[in-house]
Amino acid sequence: MSIYKQYCRETVDEKGRLQHIELDYPENFNFGYDVVDAQAQLEPDKRAMVWCNVEGDEKQFTFADISRESNRMANVLKDAGIGRGDKVMLVLKRHYEYWFAAIALHKLGAVMIPATHMLTVSDFVYRIKAAGVKAFICTPQNEVPEKISAALDKAGMSALLWTVQQDVPGFDNMTKAMESASDTLERMPTLATDPMMLYFTSGTTGLPKGVIHEFAYPLAHIVTAKYWHRAEENGLHFTVAETGWAKASWGKLYGQWLIGCAVMVYDFDNFDPKQLTGVINRYGVTSFCAPPTVYRYLVRKGIPAMPSLKHATTAGEMLAPEVFRKFKERTGLSLCEGYGQTETTLLMANLEGDEPVEGSMGTPSPYYNIQLRGKDGQQVPVGEIGEVVIVPDASGRRPGIFTAYLDNEEQYKYVWRDGVYHTGDAAWMDESGHYWFHGRFDDIIKTGGFRVGPYEIENVLMQHPAVVECSVIGVPDPLRGQAIKAVIVPGTDHTPTPELEKEIKTFCNEKLAEYKWIRLVEFVSEMPKTISGKIRKTVLRAQA
Secondary structure (H helix, E strand, O other): OOHHHHOEEEEEOOOOOEEEEEEOOOOOOOHHHHHHHHHHHHOOOOEEEEEEEOOOOEEEEEHHHHHHHHHHHHHHHHHOOOOOOOEEEEEOOOOOHHHHHHHHHHHHOOEEEEOOOOOOHHHHHHHHHHHOOOEEEEOOOOOHHHHHHHHHHHHOOOOEEEEOOOOEOOEEEHHHHHHOOOOOOOOOOOOOOOEEEEEEEOOOOOOOEEEEEEOOHHHHHHHHHHHHOOOOOOOEEEEOOOOOOHHHHHHOOHHHHHOOOEEEEEEOOOOOHHHHHHHHHHHOOOEEEOOHHHHHHHHHHOOOOOOOOOEEEEOOOOOOHHHHHHHHHHHOOOEEEEEEOOOOOEEEEOOOOOOOOOOOOEEEOOOOOEEEEOOOOOEOOOOOOEEEEEOOOOOOOOOOOOOEEOOOHHHHHHHOHHHOEEEEEEEEEOOOOOEEEEEEOOOOEEEOOEEEOHHHHHHHHOOOOOEEEEEEEEEEEOOOEEEEEEEEEEOOOOOOOHHHHHHHHHHHHOOOOHHHOOOEEEEOOOOOEOOOOOEOHHHHHHHO
16 A cells, blocks of 8 residues: 555546645654554565665565664664754665664654765765764775764764674674664654754855755655656665765655655665666566666667666756667667756656656646746746746745755755745746756756765865866766866966876865766866956856
């Protein structure tokens, strides 16, 4: 049975297109108790997750398993002093313990902070200080425990520390601790409006912003899973995303479990298209979602038959028409694009019941009131470019839209200026009502499925003695969508050479998480600037 029907009222037409949806939930809604535990009581043997890794290990978990293991972890955390409102960072890659941890934290009313293992020590320092992290649960791999320990030392702070699966000096072993913990848990008091999750997302100026979502947030992903991913009751959905990114919330947990679909998790480090398609075929994946980078590689390397696959989706950046065509030729499936932000859930997509339009973001989700507005705040005519904005309903609330930026009320007010939420994304609408992405009004770089703020890289570049001035932009790249390029004005005592380029790249990339690596460097004598002295990135991009 699909739990989601208890929490929404939906209207669809004869083609299955969603016309209207309204959420209906109690003031104490909690995904851990009201979805996971409820599903475990209704159908304890219902499949929730299929997990495998590169080494060939595999596990399958029912909802009863998830309920029981999350209770055990919640008891370990509770006994250590973790409770409502405490911030706990999860750096668990694609380990199955992430799902235990997420549900355990929800049950305790704690705030979950998902983070990628690719973060550097300085990245961790910033997040620890900004959020006041009380505890970590992390992978023992990729030197993550060492980086967290070093970051806490640099920050001059302490935290409760756990790893999973194996012992690490200075960390408690959560896996061992859970073995002796009780698998029952009395319901803790929480509210649907309490902060549930904190994501750090890249900004164009300054360091990453902390995006806060409330406990009602998972319900907004009903549309994501059912009408875009087209995940099925008793099906198996596979989203390619590491748990440190918001895409994991979109495709590896909330909406899928609400509609009674299991999630496929493949624990890997290095992307190999043959391995991904092998997982799809071996386990009978029914729906699949991946960033455009994955589809580009699949098309380049060859797409095998995938008979179990019924639907495929993509999001994150532009995808060449050739990729759409070749994927459909080989599989018979149309790639359905979707669009949203870390601050929101799915805003637009090629939704169920509509014929997918190649290259289009699709049509707005009926869950939101979306408009295109010009600089004057008025709606723009068909065919003209405007900013995508969300108009709130009379209550002013819409679960799925973030509730705050961490300690940044000014920025929150700015994106909510004029009574609407400003996405910062430009688009235009055609005569049929389909939306087409035009670009960012800011300078966020989307590379290989990741969002990167130029400031984070420019800040490191300026530490190199040869760099007098710099600007970081994204330039077209056939595999990544965009590659990160550094435009540099060198000091008068430094001559632009291939050797200097290599030195600067090495200097910066050793300090940056891999997804932020500089791929291209250009030396210039001066930067194009506005009258007020700001570097004109639009000019640099046009010249790239």
